Amino acid sequence: MRDEIxxxxxxxxxxxxxxxxxxxxxxxxxxxxxxEAMPADCEHSWxxxxxxxxxxxxxxxxxxxxxxVGEEAVPALAxxxxxxxPEEASAMERSQVILxxxxxxxxxxxxxxxxDSRLQLDAPKLAAWDCGxxxxxxCCLTLPEGRLAISIRLVEMKPAP
Numbered sequence: 686m687r688d689e690i691x692x693x694x695x696x697x698x699x700x701x702x703x704x705x706x707x708x709x710x711x712x713x714x715x716x717x718x719x720x721e722a723m724p725a726d727c728e729h730s731w732x733x734x735x736x737x738x739x740x741x742x743x744x745x746x747x748x749x750x751x752x753x754v755g756e757e758a759v760p761a762l763a764x765x766x767x768x769x770x771p772e773e774a775s776a777m778e779r780s781q782v783i784l785x786x787x788x789x790x791x792x793x794x795x796x797x798x799x800x801d802s803r804l805q806l807d808a809p810k811l812a813a814w815d816c817g818x819x820x821x822x823x824c825c826l827t828l829p830e831g832r833l834a835i836s837i838r839l840v841e842m843k844p845a846p
Contacts (some may be wrong), residue, residue: 702798702822706835709794710826714833717789719765725827729817731755732834736780737814738787741807746799748839751816752787758831759783784809790835 711722735753742748754762760771763782767774774782785811795804816836817823823836 688695695747702837703795703824706822706824706837707792707826709797710790710824710833710835713786713790714792714826714828717766718786720762720828720830721824722828722833725825725832727823727825727834728777729825729834731815731832735814735832735834736783736818737812738784738809739815740787740791740809742795742804744804745802745806746795746804746839748837749816750787750791750794751834751836751838752783752790752833753814753834754783754786755831755833758828761830762786762828765825780811784811794835794837 707722707724714720714722732753735752735755736759737751740750740752742750759779759782760774763769763774763779764771765780766785767778782831788806791806791809795802795806814834816822816838821836823834826833826835
C-alpha cells in the first residue's frame with residue numbers, strides 16, 4: 686500500500702511539473718516572442734529535423750532542459766524577438782535567438798518550479814534531441830508558425846545546507 690501511495694504522489698508531481706512547463710512556456714512565448722502556444726498531443730516524428738538546444742543546470746537541483754523548435758517556426762520566432770521581417774534575420778541571428786529562447790525558458794521554468802533554489806545555468810548549446818524516457822517532464826506545444834517541445838530531466842536534488 687505504501688508503494689502505491691508513493692507512486693501516486695510521484696505521478697501527481699509529474700503532472701504538476703508538466704503543467705508548469707506548458708504554462709511558463711506559453712507565458713514566455715506570448716510576452717517575448719509575440720506568439721500563442723497551445724498544448725499539443727505528443728507526436729515526435731518531427732524532432733529529428735528540429736532545431737534542438739540543451740541547457741544544463743546545477744545547484745540545489747541538477748539536470749538538463751531540452752528545447753526543440755520545428756524548422757518552420759524558427760524564422761517567425763527570430764523575427765518577432767528581433768523586431769525584423771522574417772527574411773531579414775540571418776541564419777546566425779536565428780540560431781542565436783533559439784539559443785536565447787532556451788536560456789529564457791530554462792530560467793523561467795526552473796524559477797517557477799523551485800522559487801527559493803539556487804541554480805546556475807550552463808550556456809545553451811545546439812545538440813541533437815536526446816531527452817526522452819523515464820523521469821522526464823515533457824510537453825509539446827503548437828504555435829501558429831509550427832511546433833515546439835520542451836523537456837526537463839532531473840538528475841539530482843541536493844539537500845539544503
